[in-house]
């Protein structure tokens with residue numbers, strides 16, 4: 710982390726705020742994990758985000774220009790966790806949040822979210838690893854609840870607007886202090902931020918919109934895999950809350966150790982790989 714922060718962003722030392730912002734915006738578009746998930750790029754994105762965090766803050770920038778450690782103390786919040794920000798968050802920050810919610814709040818959050826990826830391990834023979842093989846696999850994941858089609862409400866009923874927050878998903882909290890009133894928004898406790906409640910939840914999924922199910926799928930393992938290779942089956946992972954799109958299923962290959970039972974140890978070749 711000893712790289713020059715100005716160099717990281719590709720700007721000169723006397724660059725003004727607008728130039729720095731523009732440079733970071735350009736880099737964030739190329740390097741953001743949602744766009745480019747490989748680890749090296751993510752590391753670079755973190756560095757660039759740190760650089761932007763320092764150089765976009767007049768105090769931190771002045772401190773850095775005087776030779777101070779840009780990452781020692783005084784951090785926290787802001788862009789400290791660059792990689793933790795979604796692409797949309799960053800773009801919203803720059804473009805004033807078109808497509809986002811109105812000023813001052815984020816609005817209710819959706820009940821529908823993408824599901825998680827799932828991982829299962831599969832042991833195959835060495836010959837199968839070399840030449841490829843098709844296997845049947847039993848997988849146990851969340852699937853869409855057919856009873857309520859993901860909505861979470863029992864037959865004949867639907868989610869209703871939350872009476873506590875009137876659908877906003879958040880409630881204002883006013884605290885009095887000697888400085889005056891401090892008004893903060895927090896997620897509505899009655900609906901947990903959804904803006905709606907399910908008065909009569911679906912019996913099969915308890916309102917989650919998905920149920921666990923075991924099914925058999927056919928996986929084609931390509932030739933030339935090795936222990937640790939992961940075969941990705943998109944959309945075969947866990948269905949998300951509210952019947953959201955399924956994550957991916959990863960099948961991790963484990964090549965069974967060969968046991969040269971017919972070959973006595975003494976007659977085995979002396980190659981180091983053969984023990």
Ligand SMILES: [Zn+2]
Nearest residue numbers: 854857911914
């Ligand atoms: Zn259901």
Ligand SMILES: [Zn+2]
Nearest residue numbers: 871874897900
């Ligand atoms: Zn509410």
